[in-house]
Amino acid sequence: MIELRNIDKTFRSGKTEVTAVRDVNLTIADGEIFGIIGFSGAGKSTLVRCINLLERPTAGEVIIDGTDLTRLSPKQLRAARKNIGMIFQQFNLLSQRTVADNIRYPLELAGTPRAQADERVRELLALVDLADKARAYPAQLSGGQKQRVAIARALACNPKIILCDEATSALDPITTHAILDLLKKLNQQLGVTVVVITHEMRVVEQICDRVAVMDAGAVVEQGSVRDVFLRPQSETARRLIDPTYKEGSGLTLPPNTLRLAFTGEESGAPVISDMTVKCNVMVSIVAANTENIGGKPFGQMLIEMPHDAAAQQRICDYLDGRGVYYERSIPAGSGPAASQVPAAPDAQAVIESDIPNNEEYGLGKEAR
């Protein structure tokens, strides 16, 4: 179990101080795949480096299976790190070593006898499906192959935890999918705890059990992936799951937009067609995507309703009747201040759950 207690990390260069992580409390259970998501600069990479003390927290405790790593001697810390594998966005393989020798590196550190190390390297190569690349050098491999080598290397000493720092951000979507599948498989087969740092919601969707959302160094929301998806509590989470949101795009959705979230069987049913017929309204589908969360289909859709309040009321009544989650969408790309903007008066009736104020973003707050 990983317990982060009151973690602060401040970087000081000359007279300027930058707080990358502030008062983070997280508990990650054994065998869990835990996501930490946020936009660039949210402090998630610094936070994950606090788990193996690549960055020493300015304050707070990092407790892994009951041991506070911040209190260990350098030697004890090196031993503890052998139980925590890590993979990186840029793979970070030793460029002058073959694939097999890269995987052998942690075994060399551990002083594993040659024959035993050879055997272990063979096992690991088979596990990540790269047996034929044993003698290749990293420069001869594709990105996905390099990351698989890095995963095999991280697993060499049977760690209990694997930290993934934007491990798929340098990969194309298909390779990303394959790497995430591999991580999921390893989690299920070996029971290894996986901590995934990412800025991409689809990564969290595909493999994580629980997720913490970070903004400006703090965890603003955490809970099961499903809960955070269906009922995002924070502005950051909303922006991360908004299919139309692009950083810096400045796109603003009209105020009469609804976000519909479908779970289970509903996503297969023709809700929108049925709704337009039964309510006698026309809606525009602004954006839509369907994801697979924890094996269950999940879809979300942004629809633009007519300005007519009566029509909007009919839509909401219909959705209530169907039991479909819906909520008013935050205007995308309008920045953090958006949550302070009052909703347009004609839309009040359709707001199913109020947008939380920033004060409500309590640390460690569970999403509903």
Next chain:
Amino acid sequence: MSPELIDLIVTGVWETLYMTLVSTVISYVLGIPLGVILYVTDAKGIRPNRVMNLIVGTIVNILRSIPFLILLVMILPFTRLVVGTTIGSTATIVPLVVAAAPYVARMVESSLKEVDPGVVEAARAMGSSVWQMIWKVFLPEAKPSLLVGAAISLATILGYSAMAGFVGGGGLGAIAINYGYYRYQFDVMLITVILLVIIVQIFQEGGLALVRKIDKRLR
């Protein structure tokens, strides 16, 4: 050209190669540890140590700022202490090493700085000790760059060795000075210069060919 002169030049070539290669080897034996210390004890290194870094850095800088010809004369007593004489090619090796080792230390340091910080971070995350980092990460990963540096150092040391000809060192430099400068035999000087150019070319191209062969990133 007289047979004596040809003999003299052949001997000069061997003396030059002897001085340059032996000095380079000794300079690297001293320079690699110094370069590693500079890199590892740097404020951003894996084992920051301000005092150590300052001491080694200052000595390296002082030795590097003395012009070679002056250093050569300045350390004559030290040279006599080490090899028993101040003339000939073996005596020249002493000042060559004193001048080149600090230069090599900086070359090594700069090669180590080129090692991908991500790889260093990964090695730290895996629980590597300082020694393991040095032997298994820094030096192997920097090997191609270290070899490029060695080829450059060889050419520099060769140039220094020619200067030693002024104060009784051996080799092609001494021949060029004695015949070309003191006796106005420009043809002899020209031949030695051409030979020096050829030797530098061989070192440089040979070094780069070796780097292309061993650098696993270029595949």
